[in-house]
Amino acid sequence: MTEIRTPRLILRQWHDDDLAPLADMHADPAVMQWIGDGSVLGLDETADAIERWEEEWDEEGFGLFAVELLASGELAGAAGLSVPHDLPEVTPDIEISWRFGRxxxxxxxxxxAAHAVLEFALQDRGLDRVIAINRVDNTASANVARKLGMTPERTITHPTYDHMLQIHGIDLTEYQA
Structure with a gap:
């Protein structure tokens, strides 16, 4: 698996000792309000999530990285690429996403982290296009997508949770490293 270093972060594979800090993030309602149905996740569900992310690395050649602070070694969150299987409307696009402890x-x-992942997607993995998906009222994530140079393209309704999602996109011709 690829490791990416930025001025303040290391994006890396998952380690066993990442489970507890990620589970703490997943137990925080403020963090989880924008993810899935907004429910917090327990230790077992967090372990399952990490396992799914690792499987995606094996199957797709990309997935979610563990994001570690370079200065302290703390796990700050996750960022990476995934196939948004639960949203057939956006298939075959690949999603860039991020989540961090409060x-x-x-x-x-x-x-x-998202800038590093976008560069990885477009330059290292050769993807022609990447999307970001956020709940319409999640202005912080929309701001990150905007900083990546992504353009809001459309709004859809999540087929399971029935909340409105904003789809942002960028292709290789628009990317400015």
Whole structure:
């Protein structure tokens, strides 16, 4: 698996000792309000999520990275690429996503990690196009997508959770490293 270093972060494979800090993030309602149906996740569900992300790496050649702070070694969150299987409307696009613990919000980590992932997607993995999907009222994620140079393209209704989602997109011709 690829490791990416940015000025403040390491995007890397998942380690066994990442489970507890990620489970703490997943137990925070403020973090999870924008993910899935908004429910918090327990330790077993978090372990299942990491397993799915690792399987996607094996199957697709990309997935979600663990995002570690370079200075302290703390797990700050996750960022990476995935196939949005639960949204057939956007298939065959590949989604870029990020999630960070609340204590890491407002410090530019999501944008820094997302920029590195976008560069990885377009330059290393040769993807022609990447999308970001966020709940319509999640202005923080919409701002990260905007900072990536992504353009809002359309709004759809999530087929399971019935909330409105904004789809942002960028293709290789629009990307500015």
């Amino acid at each position: 204590q890491f919000w407002g410090q530019g980590y999501a944008s820094e």
